[in-house]
């Protein structure tokens with residue numbers, strides 16, 4: 304029987320069917336997606352992953368890979384049938400090797416993002432992928448969702464950090480593509496297929512990742528701007544004058560600040576809280592002088608910003624980032640929320656927010672918009688909180704209608720309905736609607752070629 308075979312592959316430490324143990328793996332952070340499973344297996348090696356997938360392939364049973372379970376679109380949650388196997392990568396969490404001179408490291412897929420940042424720091428190198436869930440999300444999940452985060456402006460997304468992958472294919476074959484080459488044009492770049500595939504084409508078991516020289520002279524500043532258009536103008540101005548030294552540029556609305564201050568009493572906001580919008584930014588300044596401060600004074604004179612503070616030390620910088628990273632948690636405490644993780648051309652962010660605000664407010668008066676995020680990448684987390692004092696269930700029931708309104712605005716601006724979090728279960732129908740027939744055909748052709756039995760994360764993405 305399949306479950307017995309799987310148990311014997313992973314041994315007593317590597318499986319559970321206990322409802323209490325399974326609970327956090329069968330529901331997501333916002334409790335929106337829940338599922339059931341035959342068994343959760345937690346293999347300790349690539350060989351064990353391969354054996355599990357081979358057995359599931361023989362049995363025609365679906366396999367759902369799960370990393371830190373911080374994705375917010377139901378991608379890592381099995382369906383309600385109870386017939387799928389949940390495959391947790393959590394026990395595969397070793398840093399296999401670090402090569403400072405090659406500026407690379409090889410890690411198991413179950414390493415948390417924070418542990419990889421630390422491994423890089425220990426050899427005086429920098430791993431730039433960074434996001435609020437970095438203490439619990441895993442690199443396998445980051446690669447499978449092509450995660451972005453705060454440093455994409457300078458370093459690119461997870462895709463740009465991957466030099467090579469090791470993947471267990473849907474029939475249980477192990478593909479060892481753990482190369483650290485910077486240049487390689489020998490045939491198709493196969494690793495790219497698995498990055499952003501959300502576990503539908505195979506299980507990523509290890510990755511060779513790009514490291515960078517450690518960052519010297521990082522400066523963090525918080526500034527007030529009058530509008531998202533003002534933030535975009537400021538971004539263009541600073542990038543031009545600072546020779547592209549900006550590494551992060553995050554838009555924050557005053558509503559998000561109010562939420563954070565209300566729910567995290569220890570948080571301190573160092574500017575006058577009178578502006579409708581703020582930008583939190585970080586720049587690299589290897590000369591060690593105060594270049595960001597000088598540039599911001601010029602921006603103040605030019606009327607691009609109305610207030611600014613530059614962190615004097617790491618403690619102050621961390622406190623500013625603490626506010627930014629607390630937004631999602633604070634919004635959760637405000638009641639039910641709907642998230643739209645979209646991207647549009649950077650210059651149209653203001654147009655997007657204006658048009659989407661009109662559309663959602665007309666549909667649901669009182670809805671509270673919290674639009675924040677990675678303006679430097681044209682990526683806005685266009686989140687909606689339920690109208691104050693209303694029933695969460697009736698608000699969530701409006702989810703599809705509100706998403707359609709938001710995505711129509713996105714499509715009109717040539718944007719994407721998913722900039723970071725992926726498609727999962729949440730956006731499958733929208734993907735079919737907003738990608739062309741040719742693109743959907745190509746995606747289905749790739750899926751059928753690699754996974755003809757449809758055992759890898761069935762019901763997700765495509």
Ligand SMILES: Cc1cc2nc3c(=O)[nH]c(=O)nc-3n(C[C@H](O)[C@H](O)[C@H](O)COP(=O)(O)OP(=O)(O)OC[C@H]3O[C@@H](n4cnc5c(N)ncnc54)[C@H](O)[C@@H]3O)c2cc1C
Pocket residue numbers: 332367368369370371372373374375377378379392412433434435436439440441442443444445446447448449450451452453501502503505506507508631632723724727760763
């Ligand atoms: C507070 C908060 C802030 C966030 N901020 C950001 C942000 O700034 N930028 C961003 O991009 N995302 C953000 N996210 C979303 C989330 O953290 C990312 O999508 C992250 O990359 C998911 O990693 P994970 O390990 O939790 O993956 P999971 O949620 O476990 O899985 C995500 C998908 O990947 C698949 N998968 C997981 N591991 C593997 C593997 N080894 N092989 C094959 N498939 C696999 C799963 O089946 C699923 O489809 C945030 C989430 C939270 C809760």
